[in-house]
Amino acid sequence: MNNITLEKMASFFRKRDGFLLICHTNPDEDTAGSAYALYLALKRMGKKVRIVCDMGPPRRGSAYWEADAFSNELGEGPYVTVSVDVAARNMLGALEAPLGGRVTLKIDHHALGEDFGDYNYTDPAAGACGMIVYRLLLLLGPLDREMASSLYLAIASDTGGFRYSNTNAETHRVAAALLDCGAEGAAISETLFETKSEKEFRALRLGLSRLRYYCEGRLALMSITNADKEAEDLSDRDLGELASLSRQTAGVLLGVVLRQSDADPKKFKISMRSREGVDAAALCASFGGGGHVRAAGGALTADSPEEAEQRLLAFLMPVLEALPADDSASSSRSVLSTEKTERTEAPSESPLRKAPFFGTAASSDGGEKERAAGGEADG
Secondary structure, rough: OOOOOOOHHHHHEEEEEEEEEEOOOOOOOHHHHHHHHHHHHHHOOOOOOEEEEEOOOOOOHHHOHHHHEEEEOOOOOOOOEEEEEEHHHHHHHHHHHHHHOOOEEEEEEOOOOOOEEEEEEEEEOOOOOHHOOOOHHHEEEEEEHHHHHHHHHHHHHHHOOOOOOOHHHHHEEEEEEEEHHOOOOHHHHHHHHHHOOOOHHHHHHHHOOOOOEEEEHHHEEEOOHHHHHHHHHOHHHOOHHHHHHOOOOOOOOEEEEEOOOOOOOOEEEEEEEEEEOOOHHHHHHHOOOEOOOOOOEEEOOOHHHHHHHHHHHHHHHHHHOOOOOOOOHHHHHHHHHOOOOOOOOOOOOHHHHOOOOOOOOOOOOOOOOOOOOOOOOOO
């Protein structure tokens, strides 16, 4: 529940000094771009400020911020801690323990999360955290070109280039205002959506080779093991686009990537992307995670990749089987599935059978990236 307004938040920043802006773990362009724009505004006000996250900032935004503005160390206090685009305390990653799982101010746009700040401001109607920071910066002074570009990067990323259902008229008005301030819209779009590394292309090839369909084509699953990543010399960051790719086949209502963890081979990270009618956040809540209606993440533990996949399918298939199939779409690609589609029944007391998985047309995404508990943002 919000206990601070934008106006009081502006006053909060005017009256204090020594800020530590905190991004979520495995940072994406929204958390990094929003934090960097706020960093620039505070520096202009003569404030001491640093940005910290437990990993480096995403590569695609490197042209729009100073690399030395980001650190993975808290440093010596005292400081005023401000989390940016962090839905839940466990998304602080390695910083959760040293921060004691608490911050002074939380700024966020996720509908599902927790209030772990002394002051909490969340606007689920904002398509990106950059939308909130934009409104805040207007209260702190005029935006310059660098701030505008950083915020445009944040908003364009989290709205999928203004294509996702979290995009509305206000999103376009803010984007237009940022362009008026000098944001490099075309260059940013090319960076985000038309530029891939050679490793990312290898990741796409790997993902397509692992793509399987279930439930008459309503469910698409990619399972990526550590052996797969090692064979292709890929990191988890190189796999960031696979979740969205899994949803792109006509007729697929839920695209899922199951990825074995490098740090703990018995942990498997889940990324989900859904279409209208399926609540990815509710599904991922059953795996200790959450996120947005259309994009969410979670995790499960298993002794092997085969067991993890079997358990995941046992949970998901009853949900997707209850939805109507698009016969024209599923029949045209049935030959693409070479896996058996038999499943192990989920336990009768499975939390999936109790959760509200079916969204409505009125459901709000709030974004297409998963950030909440257990989820992992796509860098």
